[in-house]
Amino acid sequence: MKRKVVTYVRVSTEEQAKQGYSIPAQHQILQDYAKGHDLEIVRAFEESQSAFKPGRIQFKEMLAFLKKNKDVKGVLCYKIDRIARNLRDYSELAEMAGVRIISATEALPENPTGTLIGTVQAGFSRYFSEQLSERVQLGMQTKAKEGVWPSFAPIGYLNDQGSGGIVVDAERSGIIQKLFEIYAYEDVSLSHLVQWARERGLRTRKGGTLTKGAIHKLLRNPIYYGALRWKGVIYEGSHQQLISKALFDKVQDRLSGRSYSRTKHIFPYRGLLQCGYCGCNITASLEKKRYIYYHCTQGRGKCLQPYVRQDIMGDRLKAVVDNIHLTEDQISVLLDMMRRGKSRRQEQVEKRIQSLKNEAGIRSKRRDALYFDKLDGKITEERWQQLEGELTVSLDKIRGQIELLESIQEPQEESVQATFELLERAPVLYSKQKDEERARLLRTLVSNCIVKGDSIDPVYKKPFDLVAIGTKTGNWYARRDSNPQPPVPKTGALSS
Numbered sequence: 184m185k186r187k188v189v190t191y192v193r194v195s196t197e198e199q200a201k202q203g204y205s206i207p208a209q210h211q212i213l214q215d216y217a218k219g220h221d222l223e224i225v226r227a228f229e230e231s232q233s234a235f236k237p238g239r240i241q242f243k244e245m246l247a248f249l250k251k252n253k254d255v256k257g258v259l260c261y262k263i264d265r266i267a268r269n270l271r272d273y274s275e276l277a278e279m280a281g282v283r284i285i286s287a288t289e290a291l292p293e294n295p296t297g298t299l300i301g302t303v304q305a306g307f308s309r310y311f312s313e314q315l316s317e318r319v320q321l322g323m324q325t326k327a328k329e330g331v332w333p334s335f336a337p338i339g340y341l342n343d344q345g346s347g348g349i350v351v352d353a354e355r356s357g358i359i360q361k362l363f364e365i366y367a368y369e370d371v372s373l374s375h376l377v378q379w380a381r382e383r384g385l386r387t388r389k390g391g392t393l394t395k396g397a398i399h400k401l402l403r404n405p406i407y408y409g410a411l412r413w414k415g416v417i418y419e420g421s422h423q424q425l426i427s428k429a430l431f432d433k434v435q436d437r438l439s440g441r442s443y444s445r446t447k448h449i450f451p452y453r454g455l456l457q458c459g460y461c462g463c464n465i466t467a468s469l470e471k472k473r474y475i476y477y478h479c480t481q482g483r484g485k486c487l488q489p490y491v492r493q494d495i496m497g498d499r500l501k502a503v504v505d506n507i508h509l510t511e512d513q514i515s516v517l518l519d520m521m522r523r524g525k526s527r528r529q530e531q532v533e534k535r536i537q538s539l540k541n542e543a544g545i546r547s548k549r550r551d552a553l554y555f556d557k558l559d560g561k562i563t564e565e566r567w568q569q570l571e572g573e574l575t576v577s578l579d580k581i582r583g584q585i586e587l588l589e590s591i592q593e594p595q596e597e598s599v600q601a602t603f604e605l606l607e608r609a610p611v612l613y614s615k616q617k618d619e620e621r622a623r624l625l626r627t628l629v630s631n632c633i634v635k636g637d638s639i640d641p642v643y644k645k646p647f648d649l650v651a652i653g654t655k656t657g658n659w660y661a662r663r664d665s666n667p668q669p670p671v672p673k674t675g676a677l678s679s
């Protein structure tokens with residue numbers, strides 16, 4: 184009997200034009216694949232999406248369809264990254280019992296490791312495309328290096344069409360200066376400062392009200408003392424400063440709490456935990472001068488979250504490392520898969536570079552020919568100047584693209600390997616450590632954890648989020664397969 188599947192095709196509007204990615208092309212490949220693999224396509228889902236409009240209506244519909252039709256056992260897609268643009272969606276799909284994700288163009292083993300690889304691979308292709316779009320901003324980077332702010336002017340400045348840089352906004356710059364002064368010298372909270380700025384009509388570039396986060400970001404922006412930060416690097420700016428570096432530094436000290444002796448490190452897990460009942464932070468306090476207890480700040484009224492002693496909280500938080508534990512076997516397969524994926528991507532990039540170089544060669548020849556036409560009097564001086572100008576612009580563009588493609592960096596294998604090895608050893612390491620060390624390890628893995636009673640829901644940082652989904656979905660396979668291999672650790676082993 185044929186296995187019933189649905190197909191899922193997604194194309195973004197930018198991709199539509201490119202060959203091989205168009206919707207009919209993907210459908211054709213999937214149909215051929217189904218024929219060759221004894222699959223029956225019962226329904227086709229098709230998502231056409233613009234980068235400006237997120238949300239995936241068809242994807243949701245597909246999930247609903249699969250939930251209703253239990254005899255449908257798989258989703259056939261062109262490539263894993265067609266499905267995994269959104270990892271949350273991906274895991275939702277992968278966790279559906281009995282449903283398998285089948286890629287028509289990538290061979291993945293049908294076991295927990297296969298699922299894990301699929302997930303990580305999806306993450307890497309996403310990483311790759313993110314990096315590509317980041318590099319499209321190369322020109323902006325160059326501008327920043329030259330001390331010119333390459334983007335929308337921050338509040339207090341205006342974009343200057345003439346110079347392409349920024350100039351002081353006479354109307355708002357005074358308020359900005361005052362904000363820094365108040366925060367540096369008066370003992371006011373950030374919320375107070377927000378209120379103060381609102382009263383003076385300070386708004387975001389798009390006209391919205393300023394939030395606490397926005398003010399915080401503003402106070403951290405080196406642009407106001409004449410520097411500029413672009414992609415994490417500080418450059419000397421060529422624009423006029425609004426405040427002195429000394430004032431800026433003073434504000435930074437206050438923001439990081441350095442000018443006040445706060446009892447920051449006494450409670451190691453503080454700042455890591457969020458209440459799953461009401462969304463407030465989980466804070467800690469010393470009870471009976473001896474025991475540290477973690478509890479909800481109850482900032483939104485009475486909360487169900489119980490008080491938990493530090494050692495118990497620490498043991499519960501072991502779930503964070505357990506959920507991303509990798510075995511040695513899994514690591515070696517993963518690294519192998521990544522190596523292969525990497526060389527395939529490099530091949531594609533090299534091909535693209537070659538074709539761009541050919542294109543550049545053609546245009547530069549054409550430019551030479553034009554020059555001789557001009558010398559021979561076949562075209563007028565004016566016409567020559569116009570054509571020559573156009574060609575130069577397009578040549579620059581092509582060379583920029585080549586530079587861009589050549590600058591793409593894949594993650595270093597050693598660092599990936601080191602990360603994986605950390606994940607292999609993490610549970611053992613964790614168990615041996617004191618709370619301070621445990622908290623430090625946790626901070627490298629998660630941005631925070633949602634705590635609800637005795638359950639812990641970690642919010643992993645990249646790329647650990649991928650591993651978490653991988654091991655989780657692997658677990659699902661382990662349940663389904665009669666001969667699971669290799670064994671995957673239990674998830675949700677929270678109780679200590």
Ligand SMILES: [Zn+2]
Binds near residue numbers: 463
């Ligand atoms: Zn709460």
